[in-house]
Amino acid sequence: MQMTTLKVKLLSFAGLVMLADPAFAYMGPGLGLSAIAMMLSVFGSITFAFLAVVWYPIKRLYRRILRRPDDSPPPSEEEGHGR
Numbered sequence: 001m002q003m004t005t006l007k008v009k010l011l012s013f014a015g016l017v018m019l020a021d022p023a024f025a026y027m028g029p030g031l032g033l034s035a036i037a038m039m040l041s042v043f044g045s046i047t048f049a050f051l052a053v054v055w056y057p058i059k060r061l062y063r064r065i066l067r068r069p070d071d072s073p074p075p076s077e078e079e080g081h082g083r
Contacts, residue, residue, distance in 0.1 A: 027035075
C-alpha cells in the first residue's frame with residue numbers, strides 16, 4: 001500500500017516538472033563565476049576541515065612512534081631553579 005502511494009507521488013512530481021514552462025533566465029558571467037567560486041570554496045572548506053580532523057591524530061601517532069624515551073632533551077638550568 002505504501003509503495004503505491006510513493007509511485008503516485010513520484011509520477012505526479014514528474015508530470016508537474018514536465019508541464020513547467022522554461023524560465024528563460026540569463027545567467028551572466030559574473031553570476032556563473034560567483035557560483036563556481038562558491039562551490040569550490042565550500043568543497044575546499046569541507047576538505048580542509050576533514051583533513052584537519054584526520055591528519056592531527058595521525059601526526060601525533062607518527063611522532064609518538066618515532067620518539068623514543070631516551071630522546072627526551074635534558075632539563076635546562078632555568079627550569080631546575082623553580083622560578
